[in-house]
Amino acid sequence: MHWADAFVQDLAGHQTVSTGISPSGPIHVGNMREILTGNFIYVASRDRGLETRFIYLCDDMDPLRKVYPFLDKSYSSYVGRPLYKIPAPQGEGTYSEYFLRPFLDTLDTINVKVEVIRTSNLYREGKFAEAIDVVMKNSQQIRSILEEISGRDIEENWSPYNPICESCGRISTTSVTSYSFPYVEYSCKCGHTGRSDVRKDQGKLPWRIEWPAKWKILGVTVEPFGKDHGAPGGSYDTGKAIAEKIFGISAPKPMIYERILLKGKGAMHSSTGIAIPASEMIRVAPPQILRFLIARSQPGRHIDFDPGLGLLNLIDEYERYRDIYFGLEASDDDDAKRIYELSRVREERPGDVVSFRHLITLLQIYHDDNGLLSALKRGGYTHNSISGDLRAEMDVARSWLDTYGPEQMKFTLLPPDAPVELGESEKAVLKEFLQTGQSMKWDAESIHNRIHEILRSGNTDPKEGFSIFYRVLIGKTRGPRLGYFLSNLDRDWVMERLKRAVS
RNA sequence: GGGCCCGUAGCUCAGCUAGGUAGAGCAUCUGGCUUUUAACCAGGUGGUCGGGGGUUCGAACCCCCCCGGGCCCGCCA
Numbered sequence: 345m346h347w348a349d350a351f352v353q354d355l356a357g358h359q360t361v362s363t364g365i366s367p368s369g370p371i372h373v374g375n376m377r378e379i380l381t382g383n384f385i386y387v388a389s390r391d392r393g394l395e396t397r398f399i400y401l402c403d404d405m406d407p408l409r410k411v412y413p414f415l416d417k418s419y420s421s422y423v424g425r426p427l428y429k430i431p432a433p434q435g436e437g438t439y440s441e442y443f444l445r446p447f448l449d450t451l452d453t454i455n456v457k458v459e460v461i462r463t464s465n466l467y468r469e470g471k472f473a474e475a476i477d478v479v480m481k482n483s484q485q486i487r488s489i490l491e492e493i494s495g496r497d498i499e500e501n502w503s504p505y506n507p508i509c510e511s512c513g514r515i516s517t518t519s520v521t522s523y524s525f526p527y528v529e530y531s532c533k534c535g536h537t538g539r540s541d542v543r544k545d546q547g548k549l550p551w552r553i554e555w556p557a558k559w560k561i562l563g564v565t566v567e568p569f570g571k572d573h574g575a576p577g578g579s580y581d582t583g584k585a586i587a588e589k590i591f592g593i594s595a596p597k598p599m600i601y602e603r604i605l606l607k608g609k610g611a612m613h614s615s616t617g618i619a620i621p622a623s624e625m626i627r628v629a630p631p632q633i634l635r636f637l638i639a640r641s642q643p644g645r646h647i648d649f650d651p652g653l654g655l656l657n658l659i660d661e662y663e664r665y666r667d668i669y670f671g672l673e674a675s676d677d678d679d680a681k682r683i684y685e686l687s688r689v690r691e692e693r694p695g696d697v698v699s700f701r702h703l704i705t706l707l708q709i710y711h712d713d714n715g716l717l718s719a720l721k722r723g724g725y726t727h728n729s730i731s732g733d734l735r736a737e738m739d740v741a742r743s744w745l746d747t748y749g750p751e752q753m754k755f756t757l758l759p760p761d762a763p764v765e766l767g768e769s770e771k772a773v774l775k776e777f778l779q780t781g782q783s784m785k786w787d788a789e790s791i792h793n794r795i796h797e798i799l800r801s802g803n804t805d806p807k808e809g810f811s812i813f814y815r816v817l818i819g820k821t822r823g824p825r826l827g828y829f830l831s832n833l834d835r836d837w838v839m840e841r842l843k844r845a846v847s
Numbered sequence: 848g849g850g851c852c853c854g855u856a857g858c859u860c861a862g863c864u865a866g867g868u869a870g871a872g873c874a875u876c877u878g879g880c881u882u883u884u885a886a887c888c889a890g891g892u893g894g895u896c897g898g899g900g901g902u903u904c905g906a907a908c909c910c911c912c913c914c915g916g917g918c919c920c921g922c923c924a
Contacts, residue, residue: 366924409923495849496921516922551924575920576850602852603918611918641860646852646917648859657859657873664872702884723884753885796881806882825883 346682347642348388351599355566359394361386362564362596363458364401367427367443369412371450372619373634373649374604374612380638381568381601383456384686389566398458401558404428404440405463405548407515412614424514426548428464440464446623454631455689463554466561470543473526475557475591477542479504479549480523482590489585490552494577503528507547511536515548552579556587559596568599568643601643607650620651628744629655630700630737636662636687640679652748659700662687670694690733695726698734703741708755709824715832755818757833760841762819770812771846773798778842786835792827816845 352359363382365375379400386398404427411419415433422430422439432442440462451458466472479486483504491498503520509532517533528547531537540546549557558564573579584595603611612619625634628651637658641647648654665684667673672694698720710716713730720730730738745754758764766774776798784790799809813830814823817838823829830838 364924368924403924406924494921550922552922570919570924571851572919572924574851578850578920579924600851605917644852645860650859654859661859661872699884702886705884719884792883793881800881810882822883822885824885828883 346388346639346679346686348384348639348686349391349682351385351597352389352392352394352566355389355392355394355597357394359389359396359565360563361389361396361398361566361568362401362558362562363399363568364403364558365447366403366406367440367447368406368409369414369614370443370619370621370623371447372612372614372621373625373637374619375447376450376622376625376634377601377604377638377643377647378568378570379451379456379458380454380635381599381643382566383458384639385566385568385599387686399562400458400460402440402444402460402462404438404444405467405545408439414614424516426464426508426513426515426545428462429513446621450622450626453626453689454634461562463558464545466558467545467548471561472549472557473543475560476505476547476549477525478590479553479557480525480528480542486553486586486590489589490582493582493585494552504553505542505547505549507538507540508545509534509536510538510540510546518547552582553586555579556583556591556593556595559583559587560591560593564596566599567596568601571600571602574598574600599643602646604647604649607648607654612649620649625651626740628740628747629659630662630740632687632689633659633662635689636665636683639686640665640683653750655744655748656701656704663697663699666692666697695724696731696733698723698725698737700737700741703738704745704749704753705824707738707742707745709829709832719828755820755823757817758819758841760837760844764816764819764845766812766816766845769802769804773802773804773809773812774816774842774846776802778839778846781835781839781842786831788825788827788831790827791830792825795826816842 361382363378365371365378382398382400386396389396407424407426408419408422408430410423411417419430419433427440428438430439431437432439435442448460480503483502486504487498487502490496501519505520505523505528506515507518507520507528507530508515509518509530512532512534514532514534518530519532520528520530521537522529526542527539528542529537529539548554559567569580580595580598587593587595605611606618606620609618614621622634633655637647637649640661662684664673665680665687668680669684670693702723706716706719710719717725717728717730720734725734727734777795780794784794795809795813796806798804799806802809810826811821813826814820817823817829817833
């Protein structure tokens with residue numbers, strides 16, 4: 345049984361699956377494990393017949409922690425201020441929306457339907473007011489929970505609520521001086537004293553308290569999170585205790601997942617620059633592959649992500665699962681069909697799809713739709729024009745090839761006067777081809793047959809014979825199907841190139 | 848100091864919470880196909896399952912101890 349199905353097996357009643365990612369920088373492939381793990385659990389829960397809600401909390405109230413490497417130095421003045429109140433690094437709008445937008449676009453592309461909730465709105469609408477009141481009235485108990493479970497010492501003037509200074513806009517520089525619902529009075533390091541209304545977005549709960557408060561406000565029953573939260577004494581432990589003892593609710597059922605590493609580089613962090621943005625991944629891989637990457641891996645195992653040849657192998661594997669689903673290939677992997685179902689972003693049928701590897705080759709041969717389409721049809725593609733989905737996949741294949749494709753998979757035509765070393769017998773093959781090349785029918789089959797005929801009559805080994813042409817045309821010993829390859833090239837150009845090669 | 852994950856074929860991994868003769872894909876090699884989706888079909892090479900103990904009739908799997916790799920553990924997310 346697939347891990348998502350196994351996870352929801354003992355659930356009963358209405359479920360709310362919650363996920364959350366801070367838009368403090370570009371949202372990367374590593375972050376996608378959060379949202380996709382949640383998505384698969386959501387789908388599995390619904391498939392079990394449970395009424396289920398799936399939400400994504402955008403933590404735009406979080407303060408900017410520091411000036412990240414991708415930010416201008418001038419951002420030092422914004423450190424400590426909430427992300428939704430900071431200007432975007434480029435263009436109009438806010439910092440948080442700037443990084444949220446491409447993420448939401450990516451979710452759309454990979455067919456993740458989720459309710460997006462901005463934490464700042466929850467505060468602004470007063471959703472946190474009651475929880476903040478409870479927390480302020482139980483601050484001593486919360487303090488002892490945090491000290492006991494996390495094992496840290498909490499300073500004397502600590503408060504379970506952090507007002508935002510209305511003067512300097514920072515959130516981590518204020519000290520609470522008194523509380524009487526709904527007002528928290530504070531003094532700030534900047535010298536300002538004021539009061540925050542807990543029914544508005546004038547202050548924020550710290551993470552370890554905000555998390556269980558969200559569980560209460562939103563009725564969260566299931567939540568995936570990274571193992572950093574799951575460490576003993578970590579925020580899930582303290583959150584669970586606060587949920588039970590302060591809010592009187594049960595903590596959500598946890599699904600702890602491991603991190604995604606960039607092969608050879610380490611864990612993905614946008615703060616270190618070791619990260620591939622999710623939007624970049626769907627630029628160089630079909631969208632279902634991002635889902636597949638997460639769906640096929642046990643959450644408890646880390647994933648080594650390799651955007652190069654590893655990605656191509658991953659795509660191959662997806663296509664193998666698809667063939668199993670179509671019934672074109674046998675498999676004793678019970679989860680294969682389920683993984684495919686969870687991964688695909690649309691209905692696919694055998695006549696609609698073309699293998700990614702095949703596309704990689706075709707794209708380098710054909711530069712017009714007619715040639716490409718006829719090649720596709722030979723491979724079983726049933727449409728009379730290139731579909732929008734396939735067009736998009738071609739763009740993706742091109743991008744992958746340009747950005748991550750290994751040299752061995754790339755080829756380009758050599759210029760007519762490029763030098764090439766050939767033996768006499770090799771030149772003889774080309775010369776024979778030249779004799780009829782100008783007059784023969786210039787189509788794939790004729791060319792193929794003609795070359796074959798020449799090689800047979802000269803007792804030339806076919807493998808070596810074909811490689812002569814590849815060496816002359818693309819400087820490699822192997823290449824795409826030769827007849828079709830040549831037929832798609834300009835005849836005069838080919839003749840000119842061969843003539844120069846033998847002279 | 849505490850905790851989690853991983854270590855199985857050259858590579859990526861499955862198998863481990865039902866203990867019963869080591870698996871898949873890729874790569875590689877051989878054969879086939881009047882050689883081309885760098886394809887396909889058939890077959891082969893390839894692993895003392897990180898090491899050592901223990902439990903057991905029997906351990907990749909359960910227990911203990913090591914070794915190696917990765918990650919997390921103030922605040923913030």
